[in-house]
Amino acid sequence: MEVTFKVYRKDPEKDGKPGRSNYTIDIPEDATVLDGLLKIRDEIDSTLAFRASCLRGYCGDCLVRVSGRARLSCVAKVTAFTQKAPEISLDPLRIVPVIKDLVFDWDAFMWNKIRAVQPWLEPKEPASDGENLIPDAAMKDLRKVMSCYYCGMCDEGCTVLPVDFNFLGPAALTKAYRFAFDPRGKETRERLKILEEPKGIWDCVHCYEADEHCPRGIEPTKRIIALRDLAFKLGITNEKVARHHKSFAASVKESGWLDEGRLAIESEGLTNIKGLMKLLPIAARAMARGKAPIPYLHPKRPGADKIKKIFEKGEQETK
Ligand code: SF4
Incomplete structure (x- = not known):
């Protein structure tokens, strides 16, 4: 033909x-x-x-x-x-x-970003018998991730990278997941501190395009969300987006609906005076239009207790 x-x-x-x-x-x-x-x-x-x-x-x-x-x-x-x-x-x-x-340029596209996530295992101290054995089942999920062959199709499909090429991207973050969740590795806190920097896990917009593009079914978006959950679990929530997520969830859990004023303040950070000052003109404009929510004065909605229980159930399940 x-x-x-x-x-x-x-x-x-x-x-x-x-x-x-x-x-x-x-x-x-x-x-x-x-x-x-x-x-x-x-x-x-x-x-x-x-x-x-x-x-x-x-x-x-x-x-x-x-x-x-x-x-x-x-x-x-x-x-x-x-x-x-x-x-x-x-x-x-x-x-x-x-x-x-x-x-x-593959280096710029992917390899430099993979290098940035420290793609190696930091092994735990061996047990007293000199071995660090883990059950085979503990590696099952990781084996799937290890089948990544760095084709870069997830990065090509990513909707953040065309806007910000410095975002680490789903391929590198999937590599980070592979080591952060390896049961043979030691404390992952240091690793997650790298990932929570700007251009890391919090810059993903979870559009799931990476999952659609991955020919190996590795689900990079799911891996990035798991890294975020792990960061929360370890109390690594310094980045603005992390604070935003945390405040959003706390507000809905406590009252059944979103406290927008609280969200704005807590997203900036309670000790970030410069960031909080930036909110003042926005608050003034909202107030002039009668739309300024008063932070923390936020009555519970009917059914709030049921919503709280849903949160608690979810938290139990992800422990
Ligand atoms: S698309 Fe899948 S196999 Fe390809 S680099 Fe991304 S995670 Fe790896």
């Missing part, structure tokens, strides 16, 4: 301006996108740059956008994208610095 590959081009050694080259090639019905790229490079244009390694959908190296969707080119069949027209477009990921054509 004949298919036209419309490939993003950029060569910093020439003018560095992005463009597109079209290549019409004859490929078998069962060809993958990578088969097509290899054919183009071998037979038509040896200057075309792209990455690939294992050719088995395992290493993640050949991640590209195929007709707008992030795919591993070595396992993506061309026919999956040519139902409407015999053509496909190929682009680097949306959010990464491009080195040349489809080759982008």
Whole structure:
């Protein structure tokens, strides 16, 4: 079958301006996108740059956008994208610095962020017999996470990274989860202190796009939420978003509804005078419109006791 590959081009050694080259090639019905790229490079244009390694959908190296969707080119069949027209477009990921054509900067995209979460085990002191044995079942959940092959599809799907490229992102935070929850590791407090910094766990907006994109079913969003819960459990709630979550939950638990004034104050931090001062003009404007809630003067709503019980049940279950 004949298919036209419309490939993003950029060569910093020439003018560095992005463009597109079209290549019409004859490929078998069962060809993958990578088969097509290899054919183009071998037979038509040896200057075309792209990455690939294992050719088995395992290493993640050949991640590209195929007709707008992030795919591993070595396992993506061309026919999956040519139902409407015999053509496909190929682009680097949306959010990464491009080195040349489809080759982008993996260090900036993912590896630097993975390094930042300290991706290694800090083992507990061995028991008196010199061993640190744990039951096999204790590793079951982690094994799933350990099947991550760093394809980066979760980061490509993430809705925060296009807005803030410095966010650690779901791939690195999933790696952090893998060590924070390893029963062979020692105290995770230090690790979580790194993760609660700005651009860490609290910057995730839990849109669940990462889970939709992950080909291994690892559910990175669920892992980030678990890291947040663990941070709460260990009392690591210094970041503004953490305080916001904590105040929101406390207010609804106590009264059955949200105390907006309290939320604003506690999110800034009770000792953060500068932050609290910033709230004054907002409070003045709300007051002028008769909408200023009086913090902490917050009567219980009917049914508040039932809501409190729901919270308590949830807290018991997550202990
Ligand atoms: S969590 Fe899933 S999508 Fe993200 S890098 Fe690992 S395997 Fe890829």
